[in-house]
Amino acid sequence: MSPLDISPHLGPLYRDHHRFLHGWLRRKLGCSFEAADLTHDTFLRLLMAPPERCADIAKPRSFLTTIARRVMVDHFRRQALERAYLDVLAQQPEALAPSPEERALLLETLIEIDAMLDRLNPKARQAFLLSQLEGLSYADIALRLDVSVSSVKKYMAKAIEHCLLFQHEH
CATH class of the missing domain: 1.10.10.10 (Winged helix-like DNA-binding domain superfamily/Winged helix DNA-binding domain)
Known part of the structure; x- marks a missing residue:
């Protein structure tokens, strides 16, 4: 079963509005690659939502841009958190600096804590x-x-x- 088979409404929503949403995000972000990532994240968020959430949407583009705005806010928040974390790391003596793997795990944990507190x-x-x-x-x-x-x-x-x-x- 493909992910689009999970909701009978998500497939047509994706097919009919993916290009629009990517263009909208590209104009907002000024970067096609980030827009592609956030377009993907928007549809992934819908894929994880209850199937009825994508049913009978009167204004699909408005619905998608609302979800995409939320995804963008989460994205900007993660970027700000990562920048703050990297700034703190830059102030640490090199001998105390965590390995790249530890840094990735710590950053992932910080993002989870931020989401929980939010x-x-x-x-x-x-x-x-x-x-x-x-x-x-x-x-x-x-x-x-x-x-x-x-x-x-x-x-x-x-x-x-x-x-x-x-x-x-x-």
């Missing part, structure tokens, strides 16, 4: 990061976020639950 609501994400990265107490986090300590406790419980579920899934 699924949290903004206050819970911010509370979690303030706690884990800056070592702030719940009272300090409450002051920083202008919420009660009990709200911070709820945010942290939600964030920790989210991390545990994510870890279990992966």
Whole structure:
């Protein structure tokens, strides 16, 4: 079975609009190769979605550009994360620099953590990061976020639950 057999609607969507989407992304990105990659990623995202998501779409081009915009945002976010990671690595003494394999694994892990944190609501994400990265107490986090300590406790419980579920899934 080919991937396009999974959804009877995805094959025609791909056939009829692939060229349009690639052109649209090429104009946005200014690079045919990146546009091809993101076009592929857009259809891959649809392939992984429930089949009914591609059924009876009134405006397929609008639908595809919406999905492609989300894919582009994820792509830019990954690039920014990778640049930040490489900047930190460049500041390390050469003797401490990880091997290319370790760098790839670390970057992949950072991207997964970023995706996981992105699924949290903004206050819970911010509370979690303030706690884990800056070592702030719940009272300090409450002051920083202008919420009660009990709200911070709820945010942290939600964030920790989210991390545990994510870890279990992966």
